[in-house]
Amino acid sequence: MDQHIAETAGYHDEQWHSHGHQKESFVTKYIFSQDHKTIAKQFLITGMFWAVVGGALSSVFRLQLGYPDMSLEWLRPILGGWITETGQLDPEFYLAMITMHGTIMVFFVLTAGLSGTFSNFLIPLQIGARDMASGFLNMLSYWFFFASSVVMLISFFLETGPASGGWVIYPPLSALPQAMQGSQGGMTLWLVSMAIFIVSSLLGSINYITTIINLRTKGMTFTRLPLTIWAFFLTAVIGVLSFPVLFSAALLLIFDRSFGTSFYLSDIYIAGEALSHQGGSAILFQHLFWFLGHPEVYIVMLPGLGITSEIIATNSRKPIFGYRAMIGSLLAISVLSFIVWAHHMFVTGMNPFLGSIFMILTLIIAVPSAVKVFNYLATLWRANIRFTPGMLFSIGLVSFFISGGLTGIYLGNSAIDIQLHDTYFIVAHFHLVMGAASFFGMLAGVYHWFPKMFGRMMDAKLGYIHFWLTFVGVYLIFFPMHYIGIAGFPRRYYSWTNFDVFNSFTDLNIFVTIAAIAVMASQFIFLFNFFYSMFKGRVAPANPWKSNTLEWTTPIRPEHGNWPGTIPNVYRWPYDYSKPGAEDDFIPQNVPFSQTLESNFPHENDLIGLEKEEEGIVIDENETH
Amino acid sequence: MFEVAIGLGVILVLVILLLLFRVQSLLNVARGSDKKIESTSNRVNGALMLLFFIAAMIAFFWYSISAYDDYSLPVASDHGILTDKMFWITTIITGIVFVLAHALLFYFSFRYQYKESNKALFYPDNHKLEIAWTIIPAIVLTLLVGYGLKVWTQITADPPSEAEVVEVMGYQFAWRVRYPGKDGELGDYDYQLIDAVNEFGMDFTDKDSFDDFVPSEIHVPKGQPVLLKIRARDVLHSVFLPHFRVKMDAVPGMPTRFWFVPNKSTEEMRQETGNPDFNYEMACTEICGRGHFSMRLILVVDEPEDYKKWYDSQEPFLSQNPSYLSKVPEKLLDLASIASGIDNKN
Numbered sequence: 009m010d011q012h013i014a015e016t017a018g019y020h021d022e023q024w025h026s027h028g029h030q031k032e033s034f035v036t037k038y039i040f041s042q043d044h045k046t047i048a049k050q051f052l053i054t055g056m057f058w059a060v061v062g063g064a065l066s067s068v069f070r071l072q073l074g075y076p077d078m079s080l081e082w083l084r085p086i087l088g089g090w091i092t093e094t095g096q097l098d099p100e101f102y103l104a105m106i107t108m109h110g111t112i113m114v115f116f117v118l119t120a121g122l123s124g125t126f127s128n129f130l131i132p133l134q135i136g137a138r139d140m141a142s143g144f145l146n147m148l149s150y151w152f153f154f155a156s157s158v159v160m161l162i163s164f165f166l167e168t169g170p171a172s173g174g175w176v177i178y179p180p181l182s183a184l185p186q187a188m189q190g191s192q193g194g195m196t197l198w199l200v201s202m203a204i205f206i207v208s209s210l211l212g213s214i215n216y217i218t219t220i221i222n223l224r225t226k227g228m229t230f231t232r233l234p235l236t237i238w239a240f241f242l243t244a245v246i247g248v249l250s251f252p253v254l255f256s257a258a259l260l261l262i263f264d265r266s267f268g269t270s271f272y273l274s275d276i277y278i279a280g281e282a283l284s285h286q287g288g289s290a291i292l293f294q295h296l297f298w299f300l301g302h303p304e305v306y307i308v309m310l311p312g313l314g315i316t317s318e319i320i321a322t323n324s325r326k327p328i329f330g331y332r333a334m335i336g337s338l339l340a341i342s343v344l345s346f347i348v349w350a351h352h353m354f355v356t357g358m359n360p361f362l363g364s365i366f367m368i369l370t371l372i373i374a375v376p377s378a379v380k381v382f383n384y385l386a387t388l389w390r391a392n393i394r395f396t397p398g399m400l401f402s403i404g405l406v407s408f409f410i411s412g413g414l415t416g417i418y419l420g421n422s423a424i425d426i427q428l429h430d431t432y433f434i435v436a437h438f439h440l441v442m443g444a445a446s447f448f449g450m451l452a453g454v455y456h457w458f459p460k461m462f463g464r465m466m467d468a469k470l471g472y473i474h475f476w477l478t479f480v481g482v483y484l485i486f487f488p489m490h491y492i493g494i495a496g497f498p499r500r501y502y503s504w505t506n507f508d509v510f511n512s513f514t515d516l517n518i519f520v521t522i523a524a525i526a527v528m529a530s531q532f533i534f535l536f537n538f539f540y541s542m543f544k545g546r547v548a549p550a551n552p553w554k555s556n557t558l559e560w561t562t563p564i565r566p567e568h569g570n571w572p573g574t575i576p577n578v579y580r581w582p583y584d585y586s587k588p589g590a591e592d593d594f595i596p597q598n599v600p601f602s603q604t605l606e607s608n609f610p611h612e613n614d615l616i617g618l619e620k621e622e623e624g625i626v627i628d629e630n631e632t633h
Numbered sequence: 634m635f636e637v638a639i640g641l642g643v644i645l646v647l648v649i650l651l652l653l654f655r656v657q658s659l660l661n662v663a664r665g666s667d668k669k670i671e672s673t674s675n676r677v678n679g680a681l682m683l684l685f686f687i688a689a690m691i692a693f694f695w696y697s698i699s700a701y702d703d704y705s706l707p708v709a710s711d712h713g714i715l716t717d718k719m720f721w722i723t724t725i726i727t728g729i730v731f732v733l734a735h736a737l738l739f740y741f742s743f744r745y746q747y748k749e750s751n752k753a754l755f756y757p758d759n760h761k762l763e764i765a766w767t768i769i770p771a772i773v774l775t776l777l778v779g780y781g782l783k784v785w786t787q788i789t790a791d792p793p794s795e796a797e798v799v800e801v802m803g804y805q806f807a808w809r810v811r812y813p814g815k816d817g818e819l820g821d822y823d824y825q826l827i828d829a830v831n832e833f834g835m836d837f838t839d840k841d842s843f844d845d846f847v848p849s850e851i852h853v854p855k856g857q858p859v860l861l862k863i864r865a866r867d868v869l870h871s872v873f874l875p876h877f878r879v880k881m882d883a884v885p886g887m888p889t890r891f892w893f894v895p896n897k898s899t900e901e902m903r904q905e906t907g908n909p910d911f912n913y914e915m916a917c918t919e920i921c922g923r924g925h926f927s928m929r930l931i932l933v934v935d936e937p938e939d940y941k942k943w944y945d946s947q948e949p950f951l952s953q954n955p956s957y958l959s960k961v962p963e964k965l966l967d968l969a970s971i972a973s974g975i976d977n978k979n
């Protein structure tokens with residue numbers, strides 16, 4: 009069945025051979041490439057660029073928060089008029105920076121940069137496919153992302169600045185150009201950029217889903233898929249279902265902004281003038297936005313969880329504990345992620361009864377999340393752990409997921425959320441559970457699959473230093489924010505000195521700022537390691553981590569088409585690590601049970617007969633062609 | 634000149650680091666130590682896991698306890714006592730999980746680091762265990778939800794009919810408040826009627842508006858339910874009264890509300906905090922533009938008698954701005970003069 013589709017899609021093995029040797033031009037190989045591995049690298053590099061921009065923004069606004077009186081005159085060459093005469097940051101530009109920081113981090117780095125990189129890179133390699141179902145759409149997906157990046161970048165250079173209404177762009181603030189400068193051209197470009205981004209995301213997701221359903225190699229059943237693939241699959245499904253809603257929300261906002269409609273606007277008097285809009289609902293936008301927005305946090309999170317599952321199992325030399333429970337919890341999280349959105353809106357004046365329902369649903373989603381954590385812990389129990397940089401970052405992810413997940417229990421409780429909503433407690437919560445955790449998933453993935461991407465190893469010692477500085481640093485940045493939040497400090501504040509009640513914690517805020525800049529600086533260790541190793545790193549062995557999954561059966565530098573000969577068949581799940589009786593502590597997925605008689609369980613011995621039959625069928629099929 | 638020297642220095646340091654890095658990695662390859670798994674690095678990383686856990690826990694408990702007075706805000710409302718209690722119950726439960734889960738994570742990482750002689754345990758699942766750790770969190774969460782629901786329903790229940798009504802209106806970038814005056818009824822409003830003076834858009838064809846007054850601070854009586862009727866006239870804002878654990882968005886076109894019972898007067902809070910200048914403050918917690926961080930309004934909690942005195946001494950908007958009498962329909966003019974007290978003044 010799978011074989012058939014592969015053939016009709018033009019991926020017949022023999023055809024492939026001649027194709028693989030064809031000379032490609034620079035443009036088709038590196039720029040408008042349709043090869044999933046190249047596209048993955050394009051997403052990765054673009055994502056890294058955006059991470060540096062987003063991080064730099066956070067350093068600047070952290071300076072403002074830590075040292076509100078500091079002269080930022082030295083930024084004038086870059087920021088120009090956004091530095092006031094007195095050498096301070098302009099308050100509106102402060103808002104523009106946090107808005108861009110949030111947008112960039114959530115969408116460009118942790119959606120496109122994370123899913124785009126690893127779904128593209130790993131799906132074909134781990135399920136045993138030549139490429140994505142449609143290489144062309146895949147290429148378009150990247151270039152739409154690129155276009156949306158360019159549009160967003162241009163918005164930085166507008167006279168009136170980029171969008172500044174927060175990454176959630178709630179109208180009426182975002183709808184009314186007279187409300188703030190950022191709601192003028194900057195907001196238009198934000199909406200255009202996001203519309204293009206959504207196209208890119210949909211093209212990518214549809215491709216991932218199709219590829220996973222149709223192009224799995226022989227024997228790669230859904231219950232033999234690595235957890236990475238399960239995570240990417242569900243991420244893509246969530247994306248396909250939720251991004252269109254953001255698209256429509258954005259579209260209606262565009263109408264309100266430019267064509268005088270009143271979807272979100274009603275009874276507004278601004279800048280000395282009563283507007284004619286009536287009957288719209290500002291809250292409608294929030295429902296639409298969070299219908300995407302909440303699933304979005306899982307779009308950001310699930311790939312990291314998938315990557316970590318794979319890396320933790322490999323480096324623990326132990327099967328992932330509760331493989332089926334892990335899939336089950338991923339599924340549960342995916343479904344539930346669609347019915348909890350209004351927990352972001354407990355204090356919007358929504359009907360309190362609705363609030364109760366969303367509170368119950370939100371706390372239910374904590375259960376599958378808890379199950380995942382326990383399964384990670386059980387995997388580490390009596391393991392034989394190798395601390396590769398990838399493994400360290402995975403352990404870091406689990407730690408952040410615990411810390412940030414637990415504060416979710418406060419926020420899901422609507423009564424407690426009254427006080428904590430829109431304070432620094434939220435900032436602490438989502439940076440740990442979504443920001444830092446997914447970021448660590450991404451870094452873990454880069455360290456782990458770098459040898460497959462570039463055929464060379466990254467330097468492990470630099471990786472260790474990078475990890476410890478970042479791990480400790482992230483806690484030093486975000487843990488203190490909990491206390492600041494409990495004390496009531498609101499988020500998106502340019503300064504707190506206007507209020508007696510918020511005029512404390514100056515030392516702690518300085519401390520956080522120093523930590524933030526230190527973390528930002530330590531990322532250059534990673535950047536150096538990444539680019540240096542790309543050209544000068546030690547050449548990678550074929551299977552550097554002694555891993556079971558199929559990508560390590562390809563040549564060290566796989567060509568277009570991934571496997572030079574036939575695609576290996578799959579006979580077992582990906583987690584046969586340290587199997588009793590086996591000589592090595594790992595048995596790759598493409599090793600049939602007939603070759604591992606010494607370590608088979610009784611029910612696996614029964615499968616040997618089946619293996620033989622299936623091989624027979626393959627030969628038959630090849631002959632009839 | 635100075636900058637150039639610094640620049641050169643930085644470059645020099647970077648070059649030296651780069652060389653050191655190169656030498657070290659070549660040495661590793663020569664020694665073959667990069668192939669060994671049970672290496673010093675592995676042991677160091679394992680040890681650091683444990684060290685990190687211990688240091689982080691010490692810092693966590695030390696700061697949480699020693700800075701308690703800095704980060705805990707005194708509470709001044711009845712329902713705030715309930716939500717604070719729930720906050721701390723949640724903190725105890727999640728705190729236990731937080732410490733235990735991290736203890737296991739870091740201890741396992743340390744304890745089960747790679748040993749050549751060891752083999753990991755092939756342990757793919759254990760259904761009993763998995764069911765247990767699905768059900769236990771489910772039960773704990775159910776209890777928390779049940780408790781939360783109870784408090785939430787109480788807080789959001791309909792306000793008692795005798796509640797003091799105060800209208801709060803947010804705009805870029807300040808708060809304004811309006812009181813119903815002697816008749817106890819807020820007059821109608823219409824955003825089309827807003828101008829530079831009539832910031833609320835009070836509708837003077839409605840006789841309930843005549844005695845409404847618009848003071849520059851909020852006053853509320855201690856021990857009595859207070860109903861905030863909240864609206865915004867340009868963009869979203871959000872009323873935040875940190876000491877009262879009150880937060881509710883202000884939405885243009887959609888009035889919202891929040892009621893609470895303040896239980897400590899400003900004077901009492903001054904004594905409690907030992908700060909003679911203490912004032913309750915209202916802030917905005919929904920991004921609303923340039924001045925979002927400066928929407929401050931002082932709220933005063935009076936003893937009920939003082940509140941009554943203050944209330945009775947306030948001058949209605951109409952009497953402060955008699956020119957708006959022109960908006961009052963002919964047949965209500967007399968009533969307007971009486972209700973707003975313009976008559977008495979003359």
Ligand code: HEM
Pocket residue numbers: 063066067070106107109110111113114118173174175176435439442443444447485498499500501502524527528
């Ligand atoms: C160097 C690391 C980072 C630092 C120091 C940092 C710091 C901050 C701070 C202080 C704020 C709040 C600003 C305010 O409310 O005034 C903020 C907002 C935000 N950050 Fe980060 N952040 C970092 C990384 C990330 C990452 C990795 C993500 C990815 C999810 C992220 C997502 C966001 C979002 C969504 C917001 C909200 C923006 C808004 O209020 O509209 N940040 N960040």
Ligand SMILES: [Cu+2]
Pocket residue numbers: 301302305348349351352
């Ligand atoms: Cu959510």
Ligand SMILES: [Cu+2]
Pocket residue numbers: 869870871917918919920921922924925926928
């Ligand atoms: Cu505001």
